[in-house]
Amino acid sequence: MSSDAPNASRWARVFLTLLLARLAWSAFHDEYGVVPILSDIDLAVHEFGHVLFMPFGIPILGRTMVILGGSLFQIVFPLIFIAYFVRDRAGQRRDVHAAMVCLWWTSINLLDVAIYANDARAGVLMLVSGQTGQESDGHDWNNLFTIWGVLDKDTIIAARMRAVAVLLCVASIVIGLYAAWRSGDPVPAATADAEPAT
Numbered sequence: 001m002s003s004d005a006p007n008a009s010r011w012a013r014v015f016l017t018l019l020l021a022r023l024a025w026s027a028f029h030d031e032y033g034v035v036p037i038l039s040d041i042d043l044a045v046h047e048f049g050h051v052l053f054m055p056f057g058i059p060i061l062g063r064t065m066v067i068l069g070g071s072l073f074q075i076v077f078p079l080i081f082i083a084y085f086v087r088d089r090a091g092q093r094r095d096v097h098a099a100m101v102c103l104w105w106t107s108i109n110l111l112d113v114a115i116y117a118n119d120a121r122a123g124v125l126m127l128v129s130g131q132t133g134q135e136s137d138g139h140d141w142n143n144l145f146t147i148w149g150v151l152d153k154d155t156i157i158a159a160r161m162r163a164v165a166v167l168l169c170v171a172s173i174v175i176g177l178y179a180a181w182r183s184g185d186p187v188p189a190a191t192a193d194a195e196p197a198t
Contacts, residue, residue: 006183013097013180020104021173028166032125033111042074042109047128049073064147067140071113078105097183100176107169114165117141118158120151 027033053061053069085099119125120141123133133139145151 010181010183013183014177016101017097017173017176017180020101020176024104024108024169024173027108027111028169031115033108033115035108038105038108039112042112043128045077045109046070046074046112049077064144067143067147070140071116074109074113075106078102078109082106097176097179100172100179103168104172104176107165107172110161110165110168114158114161117145117161118155120145120154120158 023035027035033039047070049070049072050066051069052073053059054066059066079102081102082099085095085102088094116125119133120139123135123139123142125139126132127136127138129136129138131138133142137143141154142151145154145157150157
């Protein structure tokens with residue numbers, strides 16, 4: 001392997017982290033929290049979450065979990081990748097930087113959920129059906145907050161979600177930059193010896 005390869009990897013990861021910081025800044029200052037391309041992927045993940053809790057049309061854990069499933073899975077999905085990247089793997093270092101990229105993704109999804117929750121009473125966001133929450137009874141967070149009896153606290157709960165999203169995002173960028181810089185460090189001999197020969 002070229003001696004320049006670790007440095008190239010380091011700078012590529014630093015650049016990626018700075019790009020994610022820029023995208024996050026834009027998303028957190030956008031009314032709808034949009035991140036190009038990723039927001040469409042997250043919508044698909046959200047919709048799959050509803051189906052996951054209602055296979056073959058059967059609400060296996062009840063109607064509430066079917067409604068909550070979209071937002072819940074949207075948050076849990078990137079967390080699965082974090083767990084993958086931080087676990088010990090034979091002959092490989094944990095990839096903290098990759099885990100932080102996924103934590104950043106989690107923060108963006110939580111922002112999206114917070115924006116949706118904030119709209120529970122207002123109902124002005126356009127839903128997948130093409131109708132707004134005022135025109136449809138399919139607004140997840142209006143339904144959830146109504147079921148839980150906290151509809152009048154929608155904006156307070158959403159603000160707390162958003163605050164957590166900000167903290168996760170800042171942590172992902174700060175730790176991500178540190179991990180990106182460290183990614184160019186030499187692999188310890190014990191780890192290098194454990195790596196399979198290619």
